[in-house]
Amino acid sequence: QTPIRIEAFDNSNIQGTDPVSAMVVFIDGKPDKKEYRKYKIRSVEGPDDYETMREVIRRRYTRVLKENLPLPDLIIVDGGKGQMSAALSVLEDELGLDIPLCGLAKDERHKTSELLYGDPPTVIDLDRKSQEFYLIQRIQDEVHRFAITFHRQLRGKSAFKSILDDIPGVGVKRRNLLLTHFKSITEIKNTPLETIKRLGIPEPTAKMIQQYLNEHAET
Template identity: 60%
Template sequence: GVYFGPYPHVYAATETQQFIQKVYPLRKCARNSKRACLYYSMGQCIGCCDHDVTQEEYATQIQKISRFLNGEVKEIKQNLVEKMHDAAERLDFEQAADYRDQIRYIETTVEKQTIMSRDYTNRDVFAFFMDKGWLSIQVFLLRQSTIIKREAALFPCYGTPEDELLSFIMQFYQEQNHILPKEILVPEGIDTELLAETLETTVRIPKRGNKKSMLDLATTNSELALNEKFLLIERSKHKTVGAIQELSEALGIAYIETIEAFDHSNIQGTNPVSAMVVYKDGKPERKAYRKYKIKTVEGSHEFATTQEVIRRRYTRLLREQKPLPDLILMDGGKIQVRAAKEVLEDELGLVIPVAGMVKDNKHRTASLLFNDELVELDPRSQAFHLVQRIQDEVHRFAITFHRQVRGKNSFSSQLDQVEGVGPKTRNKVLKHFKTMKRMREADLEEFQKLGIPLKVAENIKDSFKTEVPK
C-alpha cells in the first residue's frame, strides 16, 4: 500500500478525500453487483459493475490520486478558481463559497508537511489559542518524527491562558495512557523551569526552525478548532433562536419563547393516550414533557380527546399559577384546533395562540393552520424544520407511551385470566416485574418472595407456556 499523511487538520482531510472521490473515482463497493450502484450515478464510482474497466485505466486513476496527494494540484485548483468566479458572477455566492472552501481544504491537506524533520527525538508539542473567553489547546504527539496522535481540548478560561496550559500539561501526564517524552515544546509565557522540574524532562520554547514550525502548526490548529466551535454555536443559535424568530414573524406573534405541542395515539380506539412536548427557545425541555391516559373518552374521538387533554393541562397550570405557553401546536387540522380553542377561550378564559400542524400525503408537516388560514412556511427555512422536529418528537413520544400502555394492559389482561390471581396479586406482580419478559424469566422462588402462594405462582408460570407466539 501507499500511505499519505498524517494530516493534523482532520476536517480538511475528510473534505479533500470526498473531493478526490468525485474527481478520480475508484471502485466504491466490494460487492460483485451486475448493475451500477448509486455512487456511480453520483459520479463517485468508476463503475466496474456497469462496464469493463481495464487494469491500466484503474492504475491511471491511482497514479492521478498519488500525484494529487503528493502536491500536484495546480490544474485542479485553477479549475476550482474558475468555477468560483463563474458562480460569483451568477450571484450564486453560496456555491462560490463552497469552491473557495474546497481550495483551502486542498491547500491545507496536500501542502508540504512542516511537521516532519530528520530529528527522531520523541517529543510532544503543546499550543493554545484563546478568544471570547474560550481556550483551545492542541497537543501533537511525535514519535520517530511522525505525528502518531493529536489531542485537543476546549473549555472556558477563567485565568490566564498560560497558567491554564501549564495546569493542563501537568494533568495530561498524570493520565496512565500518556507517556512522558524526552522533550516537550511549549509557547512563550510558559514557566519551563517549573514544568521541567515537575515532570523531570526537557521543556523548550522553540524560536526558529522545524520545532518552531511544529509549534506554529499546533497553534494554527488550536485557532481552527476554536473557530469551528464558534461556527457550530452560531449554527445552533440560527437553528433554534433564529427558527423561533422566523416562526414568530410568520404567525405575527411578538416572540414565541415556549411552545407546547400535543398528539394523540390509539389503535382502533383502544388504549387511547395523549402526549405533550415542550420546546423553549427552540430546544426541547424534556423534563417538562407530559403523558396523559384518556379517562373520559371511549374509542377514537379526536375532538373530545383534545378537549380532555387541553382542559387537564391548562386547568392545572392555572391552579398552580405556573406560566402559560406562547403557542400551542396540535398535531392535526381544524378539528383539533377548534376543540382546543373552545376549552381555552370558552371554559378557561385564556387567549393562547393555537396552530394545527397540517400534514401532506407523506404525513409530514406542510403548513400551519392559524386563525382559520393556512400559513405556508418556506421548506428551506429554519422555522419549517423546527416545526417538523416538534411534530416528529411529539409523535414519537405519543407512540412510545401508547406502546407502553398497550403492553401493560396486555400484561394485566393475561394475569386476570390466571386462576387464583385477584386484583391485589395482579397489581403486586405488575409493580414488581413491570414487563412480561421479566416475569417469564423469573423462577417460582421470586414469586413466593412477593407473598404469592406456590400454587398460584405455578399457575402464572404455566400461563406463559400456553401463550401463543406472536
C-alpha cells in the same frame, strides 16, 4: 414576534384503546423535557380526537391558571381545522384565554406538510428549507414520539394485567404482587421459580403461572 415558549399536543388512541394525549414544551427552540406532560384521557371513549383535544387542553390550562404557571407564546396542536376548533373552544370560550394557536397537518407519508393559523384557519406558506419549518417539524415529530411511547406503555400494561386475570388460582392479591414485582410477561416466564415463590406464592401455583404464560402469552 418569535415565540419563546411553545407547547405542543398530540393524541394517541391506536385501535381505540387506552386513549392518551401528550404535551411537549420547547423554549427558545429547544425541548425542555422536564416540562413534558402525559395525560390519560378520562372522559372520552373510543377514538374521538376532537373531544380528546378538548379534555387535554381544558386540563392543562385550567391547571396553568390555578397554579399561576407560565402561559405559552404559542400552542401547536397535531391536526387540522377540527383539532384547532376544539382547542380554541376551550381556550377562548371556557377559560377566557387569548393564546396564538396553530395546527400542523401531515401528508400521506405522515410528514409535516402544512401549518394552519387564524380563524378560519388558513395555510401559512413556509419555506421547507427554512429554520422555522425545521423547528415545527421537529416539534411535531417529538410530540408524536412522546404520545406514541406513552400509549404503547399503557397498552402493554393493560395486556399484562388482562392475561394475569385469566390464570386459574391467580386472584387480585397475587395479580397485584406480580404486577408490582415484574415489568413484563416475558420477565415472569424467564424468572427462576424461586423468585416467584419468594412473593408468597406456593410452588404449584408458581409453576402453573409460568406454564400458562408459556402456552398462552405472546412475547
